[in-house]
Amino acid sequence: MNHIYDMCFMSQNICEFYYEEKVHYEAWERSNKLSLMFMRMIVADSIKTTLPKTDNAEEFMGLVGERSQTTDKSVAGTLMSTLTTMKFDGSRTMRMSLR
Secondary structure: OHHHHHHHHHHHHHHHHHHHHHHHHHHHHHHHHHHHHHHHHHOOHHHHOOOOOOOOHHHHHHHHHHHHHHHHHHHHHHHHHHHHHOOOOOOOOHHHHHO
16 A cells, blocks of 8 residues: 555656646747847848858857857958058048048
8 A cells, every 4th residue: 555655656746847847848948939039130130141040049149159250250351451452642641541
């Protein structure tokens, strides 16, 4: 008789555990979706078009980080090549020439 009572008690604990896990997962899933929506609204269009589709907010942030570093490097390279090939002709001030 004691054995049957123990099994019923164990199954009740297991059911409660799975219920808590399910509630936790559903809350995480909702938070993940809201975070993704918010991040997609804010990310620059130039980066957004190069990103692969993902349903995980953490993965999306990693992809944005990788793409923004690549974009920053390409912008820096373009600026450096423009600045190194510019010639000062004396018609304007140095500050005006760099704008």
